[in-house]
Amino acid sequence: MKxxxxxxxxxxxxxxxxxxxxGFVSDNVQAAIEEVRTMPGSGVTPGFIFSRSGACVVGAYMxxxxxxxxxxxxxxxxxxxxxxxxxxxSTTVGSNTxxxxxxxxxxxxxxxxxxxxxxxxxxxxxxxxVLAVPISIGPDWEISCYxxxxxxxxxxxxxxxxxxx
Amino acid sequence: xxxxMSYDPEYSDVDNDGxxxxxxxxxxxxxxxxxxxSRMVGREAITITNKGPNTLYxxxxxxxxxxxxxxxxxxxxxxxxxxxxxxxxxxxxxQSATAIVQELS
Numbered sequence: 001m002k003x004x005x006x007x008x009x010x011x012x013x014x015x016x017x018x019x020x021x022x023g024f025v026s027d028n029v030q031a032a033i034e035e036v037r038t039m040p041g042s043g044v045t046p047g048f049i050f051s052r053s054g055a056c057v058v059g060a061y062m063x064x065x066x067x068x069x070x071x072x073x074x075x076x077x078x079x080x081x082x083x084x085x086x087x088x089x090s091t092t093v094g095s096n097t098x099x100x101x102x103x104x105x106x107x108x109x110x111x112x113x114x115x116x117x118x119x120x121x122x123x124x125x126x127x128x129x130v131l132a133v134p135i136s137i138g139p140d141w142e143i144s145c146y147x148x149x150x151x152x153x154x155x156x157x158x159x160x161x162x163x164x165x
Numbered sequence: 166x167x168x169x170m171s172y173d174p175e176y177s178d179v180d181n182d183g184x185x186x187x188x189x190x191x192x193x194x195x196x197x198x199x200x201x202x203s204r205m206v207g208r209e210a211i212t213i214t215n216k217g218p219n220t221l222y223x224x225x226x227x228x229x230x231x232x233x234x235x236x237x238x239x240x241x242x243x244x245x246x247x248x249x250x251x252x253x254x255x256x257x258x259x260q261s262a263t264a265i266v267q268e269l270s
Contacts, residue, residue, distance in 0.1 A: 006244050007243045008236075009241050014235070
């Protein structure tokens with residue numbers, strides 16, 4: 001017998017992935033790795049955080065560290081997609097309150113990123129929203145965050161989750 | 166000394182007569198995996214590598230993307246199939262791929 005039996009090489013896509021207990025949709029290694037890449041928090045950082053101590057009235061911007069974000073935005077390297085935005089607050093809000101993410105179009109000039117907003121519902125103090133349609137941003141945009149409408153936020157912390165494109 | 170079959174154990178476990186390689190364009194109509202116009206005479210094995218961009222399927226004549234065995238991009242298969250049988254390739258609807266086919270005898 002000169003020749004051996006049938007042999008087929010493996011590629012990532014042909015290696016089964018057991019998704020029975022981990023919540024993955026993928027059933028092969030190739031798809032599973034791609035699925036991990038698109039999960040919130042698996043991007044360039046766990047998330048960019050905006051915050052403000054005390055009252056953050058309608059129209060007021062939150063800070064990045066010690067710098068108000070409408071003076072200097074948070075720079076993001078490369079092209080990314082916003083996949084999730086969370087807001088937490090130290091008190092409940094009196095009415096539906098919209099938190100909006102912006103991008104810098106010029107020095108100290110910021111414009112709303114369409115769709116990049118979340119609403120803290122009246123009586124609530126936090127929200128976690130996975131965007132139905134991830135929003136493409138970049139490359140190298142600077143982003144800011146402010147209380148767009150509704151009620152005053154108190155000690156808000158906003159986290160923006162990105163995945164690289 | 167009478168003529169008869171020769172047997173050299175040194176080469177008993179290798180293909181030592183012929184080796185050919187070629188590319189085959191695969192679409193939604195089955196096409197035979199072979200290098201030339203005909204199967205290599207005395208063929209003893211065939212290897213097929215899917216160079217993509219899409220998945221292809223292989224099987225006997227009449228193969229479809231449903232009945233064939235899958236061959237993903239960059240995956241290869243080695244089959245100990247002689248010249249009496251054909252191996253056919255096909256892609257799913259709307260897809261195409263290039264296969265590198267090698268025949269050994």
